[in-house]
Amino acid sequence: FDVFIPLLKYMFCVLLALGVQCFGVYMSMLKIFSGLNPIIFIKNFFPVMAFAFSTSTSNATIPMNIDTLAEKMGVSKKISSFTIPLGATINMDGTSIMQGVAVVFTAQAFGILSMMDYATVIGTATLASIGTAGVPSVGLITLTMVFNSVGLPVEGIALIMGIDRILDMTRTAVNITGDAV
Numbered sequence: 001f002d003v004f005i006p007l008l009k010y011m012f013c014v015l016l017a018l019g020v021q022c023f024g025v026y027m028s029m030l031k032i033f034s035g036l037n038p039i040i041f042i043k044n045f046f047p048v049m050a051f052a053f054s055t056s057t058s059n060a061t062i063p064m065n066i067d068t069l070a071e072k073m074g075v076s077k078k079i080s081s082f083t084i085p086l087g088a089t090i091n092m093d094g095t096s097i098m099q100g101v102a103v104v105f106t107a108q109a110f111g112i113l114s115m116m117d118y119a120t121v122i123g124t125a126t127l128a129s130i131g132t133a134g135v136p137s138v139g140l141i142t143l144t145m146v147f148n149s150v151g152l153p154v155e156g157i158a159l160i161m162g163i164d165r166i167l168d169m170t171r172t173a174v175n176i177t178g179d180a181v
Contacts, residue, residue: 007163010105014167017097022174026181036073044072045180053173056136056165058088061176069180087179094171094178095139096129099146106147106156117150124149137168 027038042049048068052061065084069075103121107113128142140161144154 014098014101018094018170018174022177030181049173052176053169056168056172058175084179090130091178092129092132092175094174095132096125098171099125099143102160106152120149
């Protein structure tokens, strides 16, 4: 139980941050820049989000994402055929969010991290998420680079590895939603 409560807090923080990113940031950007109603977008895009959630891979959703944008949202196939694969390669906001929260969680568990390290985490997590492949659980692999950048023991990843699958599913849905927006 000594580890279970902090893990629940970690999960809650990651899920909350992913929710804010997906339903706050992305939907605000959608409304401001396109004028599209976010509720209509979510209704039409939900099958793609559910597919991404179930597969945990951004790459597998590319064809479905492109077709949904073209058929249900009126986005040109030329545009979506360029932006969706590009986003699946470099737009991994969900992964970056998870990595930042994972570093803070692990640093608290080990009792190490200075204020300057937080700036390093922000930069490294952003760069690591850009280079992250769109395959299941690869965020844990790139997390080692973020841990090394601030001197955290890589063994700390074992603390979150057991619960990462559900978080991976959620952050994949957030990632592909960002690609579509």
